[in-house]
Amino acid sequence: MQGGQILQRLRDRFGGAVVDTHEHRGDATLVVDRGTLVDALRFCRDEPTLGFDVLMDLTAVDYQRYPGREDGPRFDVVYHLYSLAQNHRVRVKVRVDEDDAAVPTAVDLWPIANWFEREVWDMFGVHFSGHPDLRRLLMYEEFVGHALRKDYPINRRQPLIGPKQ
Amino acid sequence: MGVGSFFTSKLDEAIGWARKYSIFQYPFVTACCGMEYMATACSHYDIDRFGAGLPRFSPRQADVLFVVGTISQKMAPVLKRIYDQMTEPKWVVAFGVCTCTGGFYDNYATVQGIDTIIPVDVYIPGCPPRPESVIDGLMKLQDKIATQTQRF
Ligand code: SF4
Numbered sequence: 001m002q003g004g005q006i007l008q009r010l011r012d013r014f015g016g017a018v019v020d021t022h023e024h025r026g027d028a029t030l031v032v033d034r035g036t037l038v039d040a041l042r043f044c045r046d047e048p049t050l051g052f053d054v055l056m057d058l059t060a061v062d063y064q065r066y067p068g069r070e071d072g073p074r075f076d077v078v079y080h081l082y083s084l085a086q087n088h089r090v091r092v093k094v095r096v097d098e099d100d101a102a103v104p105t106a107v108d109l110w111p112i113a114n115w116f117e118r119e120v121w122d123m124f125g126v127h128f129s130g131h132p133d134l135r136r137l138l139m140y141e142e143f144v145g146h147a148l149r150k151d152y153p154i155n156r157r158q159p160l161i162g163p164k165q
Numbered sequence: 166m167g168v169g170s171f172f173t174s175k176l177d178e179a180i181g182w183a184r185k186y187s188i189f190q191y192p193f194v195t196a197c198c199g200m201e202y203m204a205t206a207c208s209h210y211d212i213d214r215f216g217a218g219l220p221r222f223s224p225r226q227a228d229v230l231f232v233v234g235t236i237s238q239k240m241a242p243v244l245k246r247i248y249d250q251m252t253e254p255k256w257v258v259a260f261g262v263c264t265c266t267g268g269f270y271d272n273y274a275t276v277q278g279i280d281t282i283i284p285v286d287v288y289i290p291g292c293p294p295r296p297e298s299v300i301d302g303l304m305k306l307q308d309k310i311a312t313q314t315q316r317f
Contacts, residue, residue, distance in 0.1 A: 138274075139274075140238070147272075147273040147274070152273065154271075154272070155271065156273060157273065157277070158238065158273070159238050159241065159281075160238055160239070160241055160242050161241050162241060162276070162281040162282045
């Protein structure tokens, strides 16, 4: 399916829960309401004409200093889906505020989401409710804060051993 | 010069000469510099000429710790432990700018120079250093080993 058809299918199905859709140079993006996220992802996976059986990537973006987004919502959590059978892709985004940075987990849909979500938690501090084991993935337990947030100071170090800089 | 100090200085020289040609390295390889380390260690550049041809993959059998590649803050305690496990006499070579200063990884994850954790004898800059620089660093280390006061 073409990107436009995929988006049309999702708009027909989820109507008001779709915040925004856009297509740019063949990349189709769906922005969906947080309450509908899991349903939308499950529909993407299980609907035969969509058949998104692979979660290629799950990441987040911090828009704290992005022109036009300074007043929030601060984070986008981004899902990249791919269908092996159909050879097509879609990007699903959900917007979350800083005070309530939590998204329902997708581990039940794609087990690979387990580590992706741990990474997003580690780097951005977005919580995934229902995740079976939401620990840091890359940084060490003692690390304070979330390194890829825009307000994490670029030269702040938290050495485990050696001089505290 | 007294007879006693004559003999100890000659003994020092003899031990230094022996030690500088029996460098058993422990390659602590974490990143891209490892490729250049392997290139240097293979037959084309032949570091066996300097008596450094045999890496030991146990720190307890090694004399020289080659720290090759980026050291993250998470890795730092491991590196320190490896260093502590080596027996005296021991030396450390910082291989590549990442180990010398952190290189261009001026960020939350990277140790800004391994000399903040363990003492370093020779710094080999470059990203990665060419084999010629590595051999130059190795020869500088040999000079250092040969001329230092030997403890045994
Ligand atoms: S100095 Fe350059 S080549 Fe060596 S580990 Fe660092 S980035 Fe890689």
